[in-house]
Amino acid sequence: MLLFEIIMVAMGAVRANLLRSVLTTLGIVIGIAAVITMVALGEGAQRQVQEEINRMGTTVLTIRPGQQRAGGVSWGDAEMSIDDAIALRAEASDVVTVSPEQRSGMQIAYMRWNARSEVMGVWPEYFDIYNIGLAAGRYFTQSEVAGRRRVAVLGAAVLADLDESLSDVHPELILGETLQIRGISFEIVGVLEEKGDAGFLRPDGSVFMPQSTAQYRVMGSRNRLNTIYASTETPEDMNLAYAEIDRILRREHRIRAGDDADFQISNATDLLQTFNETRQTFTALLAGIAGISLLVGGIGIMNIMLVSVTERTREIGVRKALGATRKAIMIQFLVEALFLCILGGLLGVGAGYGAAALIRNMAGWQAVVAPVAVIAAIVFSAGVGLFFGIWPARRAALLDPIDALRYE
Amino acid sequence: MSDLIIRTEGLKKDYVLGAETVHAVRGVDLEIRRGEFVAVMGPSGSGKSTFMNMIGCLDTPSAGNYWLNSQLVSELSDDRLARVRNKEIGFVFQTFNLLPRATALHNVELPLIYAGVSSKERRRRAEEKLELVGLGDRMDHKPPEMSGGQRQRVAVARALVNEPALLLADEPTGNLDSVTSHDIMQQLGQLNEQGQTIVLVTHEADIAAFARRQVHLKDGVIERDFANEAVETAV
Numbered sequence: 001m002l003l004f005e006i007i008m009v010a011m012g013a014v015r016a017n018l019l020r021s022v023l024t025t026l027g028i029v030i031g032i033a034a035v036i037t038m039v040a041l042g043e044g045a046q047r048q049v050q051e052e053i054n055r056m057g058t059t060v061l062t063i064r065p066g067q068q069r070a071g072g073v074s075w076g077d078a079e080m081s082i083d084d085a086i087a088l089r090a091e092a093s094d095v096v097t098v099s100p101e102q103r104s105g106m107q108i109a110y111m112r113w114n115a116r117s118e119v120m121g122v123w124p125e126y127f128d129i130y131n132i133g134l135a136a137g138r139y140f141t142q143s144e145v146a147g148r149r150r151v152a153v154l155g156a157a158v159l160a161d162l163d164e165s166l167s168d169v170h171p172e173l174i175l176g177e178t179l180q181i182r183g184i185s186f187e188i189v190g191v192l193e194e195k196g197d198a199g200f201l202r203p204d205g206s207v208f209m210p211q212s213t214a215q216y217r218v219m220g221s222r223n224r225l226n227t228i229y230a231s232t233e234t235p236e237d238m239n240l241a242y243a244e245i246d247r248i249l250r251r252e253h254r255i256r257a258g259d260d261a262d263f264q265i266s267n268a269t270d271l272l273q274t275f276n277e278t279r280q281t282f283t284a285l286l287a288g289i290a291g292i293s294l295l296v297g298g299i300g301i302m303n304i305m306l307v308s309v310t311e312r313t314r315e316i317g318v319r320k321a322l323g324a325t326r327k328a329i330m331i332q333f334l335v336e337a338l339f340l341c342i343l344g345g346l347l348g349v350g351a352g353y354g355a356a357a358l359i360r361n362m363a364g365w366q367a368v369v370a371p372v373a374v375i376a377a378i379v380f381s382a383g384v385g386l387f388f389g390i391w392p393a394r395r396a397a398l399l400d401p402i403d404a405l406r407y408e
Numbered sequence: 409m410s411d412l413i414i415r416t417e418g419l420k421k422d423y424v425l426g427a428e429t430v431h432a433v434r435g436v437d438l439e440i441r442r443g444e445f446v447a448v449m450g451p452s453g454s455g456k457s458t459f460m461n462m463i464g465c466l467d468t469p470s471a472g473n474y475w476l477n478s479q480l481v482s483e484l485s486d487d488r489l490a491r492v493r494n495k496e497i498g499f500v501f502q503t504f505n506l507l508p509r510a511t512a513l514h515n516v517e518l519p520l521i522y523a524g525v526s527s528k529e530r531r532r533r534a535e536e537k538l539e540l541v542g543l544g545d546r547m548d549h550k551p552p553e554m555s556g557g558q559r560q561r562v563a564v565a566r567a568l569v570n571e572p573a574l575l576l577a578d579e580p581t582g583n584l585d586s587v588t589s590h591d592i593m594q595q596l597g598q599l600n601e602q603g604q605t606i607v608l609v610t611h612e613a614d615i616a617a618f619a620r621r622q623v624h625l626k627d628g629v630i631e632r633d634f635a636n637e638a639v640e641t642a643v
Contacts, residue, residue, distance in 0.1 A: 005521045016509055318505045321466060322566070323494020323522040325487040401466050405505065 002328065010336035013308070014343070021340055024304040027297025028344030028384065029351060032377045035290040036352025039373045041359065042279060042286075044366030049275050053268040055196055058235050060129055063228040063245060066264045078253075078262035080225045082211065085123075087252050088230060092244045096237075099126035101227040102214050108207060109180040113162040118206040119181060121214020127153075129231040130195070132203055136171035137190030145210040148217060152179050152186040156194040157204035181207065182218055238267060294380065297344065298388035305337050305392035316396050317404025330397035337389025338382055345381030349374050413573050413605045414440040414463060418472035419482075421458050432458040434628035435472065440607065442573075445600040447608045447619035447636075455628035457578075460609045464497055464576050465489045477573040494522050498567025498575045502582035504559045506551040506566075512538060513547040516566045523570060537565035541595060557588035564595060568604075575599065575606045581615055593618040593640070614640075 014021045065080040085100035092098070102121035107114055120126075124139050140151045159174070160167035171191035179186045186209065195203045215223060232241045242265055249263055250256075309316070316329055324332075356367040421433040433455045440446055450456040461467035462474060465481055468489070474482040477496050484492065498519075499505075506515045516534035525533070538547050541561040551559050560580060567575050577596065581589035597618050600606050610616050617640040624632040 002521065002524060012509065314505070315507055318507065319518070319522075320490065321464075321493060321499050321505070322519045323490050323570075325490045325522075327487070328522060402461055405466075405501070 003331070006328065006332050006335055007339075009332055010339050013312075013336055014339055017308075020304065021343070024300050025297070025340050025344030025347065027293060027300045028341055028381050029297075029348040031290050031293030031297050032345050032348025032381055033351035033355060034293065035286065036349055036369060036373060036377055037355040037359070037367075038282075038286045040352065040356035040367040040369045041365060042282060043368040043370055043373075044360075046275075046279065047368060048366050049272065052196075053272055057129065057131060057231060058268055059231045059233070059238065061230045061232075061238065061241060061245065061265055061267050063230065063249070064226070064264045064266070066260075066262045080228065080263060081223050082215065082225060084249060084252055085225065085228050087248055088228065088245060091248050092230070092241065096231060096233050097125045097129050098228065098230045099123040099129055100211050100225045101126070101229060102211055102219060102222075102224070103226045104214075104219055106181055106218070108158075108162075110159075110162050110166075110174075110177070113166065114180075115158075115162045117158060117161060118202065119214065119218060120206050120208045121211035121219070122208055123211055126208070126229065127192075129229050130203065132195050133193040135191045135193045137175045137188070139190055140208075140210055145212050148212045149210060150184060150186045150213060150217065151189045151209065152181070153190040153192060153208040154179070154188060155192050155202075155204045155206045155208070158207060159191075161205055179207070181209075184217060238269075294384050298341075298384040301337055301340055301385060302388040302392060304340075305333060305389055306395070308336070309333060309392050309396040312396075313399065313404050313407040316399050317401050317407065320399070320401035321405060326397040329399075330393045333393035333396045334386065334389045337393065338385040341381045341385030341389075342378060345378045348381070349377055352377075411442050412439055412475070413442050413444070413477055414438065414607070415475040416463075416472065417474075419459070419462060419469050419474060420471040421455075421462060421467070422470045431628055433462070433469070436625075436628075436630055438623065438630065438633075440605065442605055443600070443603050445597070445606045445608070445618070445620045447610060447616035447622045448625065449610060449613075449616050449622055450625035450631075451611065453627075454625040456609055456611075456625050459625060460576065460578055460607075463574075463607060464499060464578075465493050490522075494519055495570060496573045498570065498572040500560070500563050500567050500575065500577040500580045502579035504551070504556075504563050504583070506559055506562055508551050511548050511550055512543060512554070512562045512565075515551070515562055516569050519566065519570045533569055534565070537569045538562070540568070541565045555588075556584050557591060560584060560588075560592050561595070564592070564599075568599070573605060575604055577606065577608045579610055580608070581610070581612070589615065597640070 063080070065078045082100055085098055089098045099122050104119050105116060106119045108117045108119070123145060124142060127139050135156060137153070139153060140149070144151055159169055174188055174191070177188050179188050192203065192208075209218070230241060230245060232238055245265055246261065250261060253262055255261055319329060353369050356369055359365055360367045416436055416438045419433055419436040420431070423430040423432055436459060448456055448460065458467070462469050465476065469482050472482065473480060476492065479492070481489065481492050507518070510518075513531070513534050516537055517530045520530040520533060535544075535547065538544060541564050543558060543561050543565065546554065546558060551562070554562070575596075580596070581592055584592060593615060596606055596608070600620075606619075608616070608619055616622055617636065617638070619636055620639055621635050622632070623630060
């Protein structure tokens with residue numbers, strides 16, 4: 001049970017110099033706390049992005065206009081027209097559902113209130129692609145798209161955006177009422193369920209209408225789409241759908257195979273990948289900061305251990321005279337360094353946990369302290385203790401008992 | 409088992425100080441039997457301290473052999489020497505060398521910890537030795553709360569706790585007043601009467617007077633070795 005005795009002695013030594021010990025561990029505390037907090041925030045962000053991506057749907061392909069080029073010179077944004085969407089709907093057999101999106105921020109008015117809102121010209125398939133349900137009423141129909149009818153489906157938060165007092169109005173009650181957009185009257189035929197943010201979209205705050213109506217009545221005959229959305233039945237079909245869309249749009253835009261396309265096809269998984277790449281950079285940076293602070297902390301521990309060995313030279317001499325082997329002395333000082341570092345690690349975990357909770361409450365970010373991060377932090381600080389404790393411990397172990405006993 | 413606790417044969421120790429070699433001990437042949445009480449005396453520079461360090465297995469000789477309790481210890485490694493010190497030798501130092509933050513009991517237990525004795529047994533034996541030196545009521549006191557004489561008694565208890573073959577006292581009264589010195593020496597005398605082999609290193613004649621035999625060192629060799637006719641005993 002020698003090890004137990006040694007641990008008790010090491011703890012006693014730490015307790016005897018409590019203030020000094022705590023100050024010494026500060027480097028480790030700060031390093032570990034920073035890592036725990038940052039990892040918690042990173043983990044939280046990861047979850048948030050994952051949730052958004054799940055909301056956006058993992059089977060959705062987003063097609064956006066790219067750069068128009070001629071002889072290596074960019075001509076600005078390329079155009080994507082309703083004809084592209086029609087061609088995709090007609091031909092892309094693997095693409096289950098297609099909807100264009102023509103979007104513009106506009107002033108809307110309802111009774112005596114008005115607000116600025118995102119007006120979206122889409123096809124009815126849009127609601128299917130994004131899986132947005134109805135709170136009341138109905139979606140608009142294909143025939144209403146064909147007839148360029150002035151009907152509108154409101155996002156869940158549009159009423160509340162118009163005025164706080166409208167937020168409690170039951171959606172059923174406003175069906176059939178009139179919404180003014182740019183002075184044009186629209187009949188409200190449906191109100192959507194709450195969806196939450198999904199990527200760059202905020203469907204809850206948007207007003208949806210048939211794409212044809214948006215193009216010809218509201219947005220001044222502008223034949224220019226912001227986006228085309230396409231969704232497949234299952235995630236496995238995504239690659240096939242991608243190839244199909246690429247082929248059709250290249251043909252429509254008369255782009256030869258091998259040339260750069262003037263459109264971009266992306267999906268939520270791409271977004272996740274981008275996020276993960278960013279996160280990797282972030283993690284590397286974090287590891288750097290943590291490494292430096294743990295290095296500095298470790299040197300602090302080594303310094304205080306050297307002081308401790310010098311201060312206790314006589315004690316070491318006595319212990320050696322009474323029969324302590326080199327190993328016993330070495331373990332005693334190593335355990336002391338380890339103990340300091342693990343103490344610092346635990347304090348750091350506590351501080352990091354607190355900081356993550358504080359950020360979660362103050363900033364409303366998600367912050368998740370992963371158990372694996374806690375274990376890694378403690379193991380790592382123990383490693384620092386071992387690494388930086390070994391030299392002072394060795395010095396203690398190799399002291400000559402006669403010199404040590406005579407030391408004043 | 410031989411009756412010899414200490415047997416040295418041509419024991420030598422040289423130190424290299426810069427370009428000079430100092431011959432601190434130049435060949436000592438000495439035999440000490442079980443139950444003897446020997447005072448090693450000599451002026452400073454006589455090689456007395458160096459000799460004591462070798463006898464105490466804190467230092468190894470440059471040449472010659474040393475048997476402690478029939479075991480040839482002059483060629484052992486550091487860690488083996490640590491074990492010999494732990495089992496065979498009890499030290500009493502001039503400066504007590506107690507751990508200031510530990511209680512008397514813990515100080516006495518210390519050699520037993522390194523001997524790997526269980527905590528219950530340690531406590532029992534440490535208490536027994538503290539009772540023996542008359543400190544049964546001071547076990548939980550720490551050295552700074554004790555007088556010099558009490559501290560040295562704790563050190564004596566610590567030296568005895570492993571039932572060593574040899575009790576080695578290095579100027580045990582050097583930091584004590586004359587009355588307390590007398591008490592401590594009486595204590596050692598009693599221990600010797602009970603059979604404990606004691607080697608006492610001192611330069612004071614009245615302290616050496618408690619021993620039954622005196623060995624005088626000078627310039628690294630034994631100058632005189634004689635039985636003490638008038639042993640100071642308990643009054």
